[in-house]
Amino acid sequence: MRAADGPVVLAACGVSKRFGALVANEAVDFDVRAGEVHALIGENGAGKSTLMSLLYGLMHPDSGTIAVDGRAVRFSSCVDAMKAGIGMVFQHFLLVERFSVAQNVMLGREPGRRGMLDRRSSEKEVARLATGYGFALNPATPVEDLGVGARQQVELLKVLERNARVLILDEPTAALSPQEASALFDIVHRLRSEGRAVILIAHKLKEVLSVADRITVLRRGKVVGSVEPEQADEAQLGLMMVGRSIDLDKRVPRIGAPADVALRITSLDVPASSGAGLHGFSLQARAGEIVGIAGVEGNGQIELAEALYGLREPTAGAIALEGRDITSMSCANRRRLGVRYVPPDRQREGLVLDFSTEENALLGDQRRLRRGSVIPAKTMRRRADAIAREYALAGYSPSVKARDYSGGNQQRLIVGRELSEGAALLLVCAPTRGLDVGAAAVIRERLRAARDAGACILLVSYDLDELRALADRIIVLCGGVATGELTPENADDATLGMLMGGIAA
C-alpha cells in the first residue's frame, strides 16, 4: 500500500514568507513524491495555505526556492504552475456559480474552432472524465444547484482535466459530511495509485492517519517534524501541532446530575429549508444536559435548531421552555429568555464579517444593552475584551474586523458571544467543523462548562466522535424523523450508521 519511493516531484527548500512583521513561513522544507499522499497539518494560521500559495506560484517566497523535478523554478503566476503539472483545490472553492459543471471545468481551455464554443464536445469530455472517477455529475448542471460534495468534485475535475501530476488539496474535507469525506479519500487513494503526488491539508487527525503516507506538522510557520502514520498516533500529532497534549475526543464527566426538564418539544412539524423538514418530533431535555442530534446532513437538524431559535415557523406542535410556551415567540424575545444559537455557517449567519470585533460581540443583545438610544462604548468594549481574554482570541483588538480572523477565532468569538451571559437553552450546530484541534478543544471545553452551569444544550453535529465526546445522549434523525436514541457508550459507528440511514437498530 505505502509505496512512496517515487521521485520527488515538487519541493520547497528553505522557503520563508513574511507579511509585514508576521512570519508566515520560516525556512520550511517540504516535498512530495510521485505516488505519495503527503499530509500537512497544523493549527489555523500555522502557515499551511501560505506554503501552498508559494508552491502554486500565487506568491513568491522571500527566500528559499521551489523546485519541480529537482530543478529550481520561479513561477510568475499559477498559470506557470499549472503548466508544470501542479493543480490546486482551494480551501474556499473558486467556481463560477452560474456556469455549468462543464463550463467551470473547461474554463480557459474551452474546445472549439475560431473562438466559437463547442458546448457538446466540452460536455462530452467532462462527462467522460467524471464517469472515470465515479462522479455522478451532469456536465450541464449549473454549479449553483450543486451541494458542497459535488462542488468539490467539480474542483477536482478542473485539476484532473489538466492532467496534473501534483494535486494540492487545501482543507478539502472542512465542509464535507463524513460520508463525502470518505468518498473523497477513496479518490485520493485512486490518484495515488495513478502515480500522482497529493498534498493534503486536513484537521481531523484520524483522517490524516488513515490516508497519508507521510505527515508533516507545521507550527507558527516552522516545520515541527515529519512522521509516518505507522509510527504516530493522534495524541502525538496533537502535541506536535499545538505544543501541548490534547485529547479532543475524551469524555469529561458531568459535574452534578442534570436538573429538571427545561425544554419540552411536542410533535413538532417544521417545513423544509434545504433539507428534509421535521415531522412529528418530540423531545424533553433537562437543564445541565447535552442532547446530541446525529444524522446525515439535511435530515431536519437545521430545521429543528431554527424552529427552536425562532427563525423558522413550525406548522404544528409546541415548544415550551421552562414551562413557557415559546412556539411562536420572536427571536428577540427568546433571547431574553436565554435562548442562544451557534449557527452552522459562521461566516454568513454567525458574524457580520465587515463589523468590528466589538460590534460582532454585541450582536443579538444590542437592544438589551442600550442606554436610551445609544449603546455605551464602554459596554461594548468590556464585552469584547472579556470574550477575547476568556477564549484567547489570537490577534484581538476591539476594532479588528471579523473577516480578518481565522476560522477558529471566528468561532471562538461567536461561542463567546452566545455564552457571555450564560444560556438557558443553547442551540449549537457543527461547532468545530473545519477547526484545528486547539480551537476545537476550547469550544468543546466551553460547551461542557455551559452544561455544568446548568444550560440545556442541543448539539447538532455531523462528527460522530464529537457527539460521543460531548453528548449525554444522542438522538438520530433521518428524513426529519427521530429514528432512535442512544447513549454515547452504545453509539458505535455501525449502530449510528444504520439509524442515520433509516434502518431501525
Added chain:
Amino acid sequence: MNSALAIATTVAGIAILKSTPLIYAALGGVISENAGVVNIGLEGMMAGGAFAAVLASYYTHSLPAAVIAGAFVGGALALVLAYFAIALRANQIIVGMALNVFAVGAAALLLTVLFGQPGTSPEVRSFSSIASSSGPGIAATLHYALVWMALGLVLCAHVILYRTRVGLHLRAVGEQPRAAAVAGIDVMKIRYVATVLGGVLAGLGGAYLSVGEVDLYSDGMVAGRGFIALAAVIFGKWTPLGSFGACLFFGLFSSLQIALQRATVPAQLLEMLPYALTIVALAGFIGRSRPPASDGVPYEP
C-alpha cells in the same frame, strides 16, 4: 380604419427611432456589467459622444467622421472610468457620476468657447440633411444606417457573449474574477476592453441623438437616456436581447408620448414609466433579475 393603421405604423416607426440611442447605451452597459464594471456614466458618455459628433461634422462635414468622433469620445470617457474603477479600485458609482457631471459640463462650456453661443450648437451636416440632398431610396437607407447598425450590434453582442470563448471569459470575469484569473484569463484586460467598448457604444448612442435624429447639440439633449438605458439593462436581465426588448418597450412609450401630446395623459406620467417598471423588475415581478455576481466589485489580484 385606414387612419388607425397609419397611426399604428407611425407609432411603431417612431418607437424604433426613439429606442435606437437607448439600444446603443444599454448594449454598452450590458457588456461592461457582464465583465463586472457598473457604468453609471452612460449618460455622460452619450452627451460626450453627441457633442463630439456635432463638432466633427461641423469641421469636416463628414458623417463617418462624426460617428467615429462620437464613438471615440465615449470610449475615452470610459477609459477614465476603467482606470479609476479597475486599476485604482475606486467606487464605480462615484466615478460614473463624476463623469456624468464632467461630460455634460464640458460640452456646455465648449459650446460657448467654440461657437460663442451658449445652449445650442449651430446646425451641422447630419443624417437627416443627406436625406433631403440626395435622391430617395439610398438616402432612406443611409438615413437609418445607425438604426440598422444598432440592430446588428445587438445580434453580434448576443453571439459574442454566449457563443464564443471570449464572451464566456468575459462573463466569468464578471461572475467570479478569481476563478477566471486562476484559469489563466487576464481579468484586468477583459475589464478594460469591456468598459471601453461600453463607452464606445454609449458614444454612438449619443452621436445618433445629435447627428442622427437632429442636426445639432443642445444642452440637456441626452435628457436621462443614459439612466433609462441602465434601467433597460436591469429590465433585460443583463442580456443583449433582453435589454433590446426593454429599449423597444421604453421607445414605445416615448413614441406614445409624442402621439398623445394633445391628449389628456400628462407626459410626465409616461416619462416616469421606465423607472417605475425597473422597480417592478427589481422587485422580481418579471422573474428574477440578478446581476453578475461580481458586478461593481473591484478585483484585487
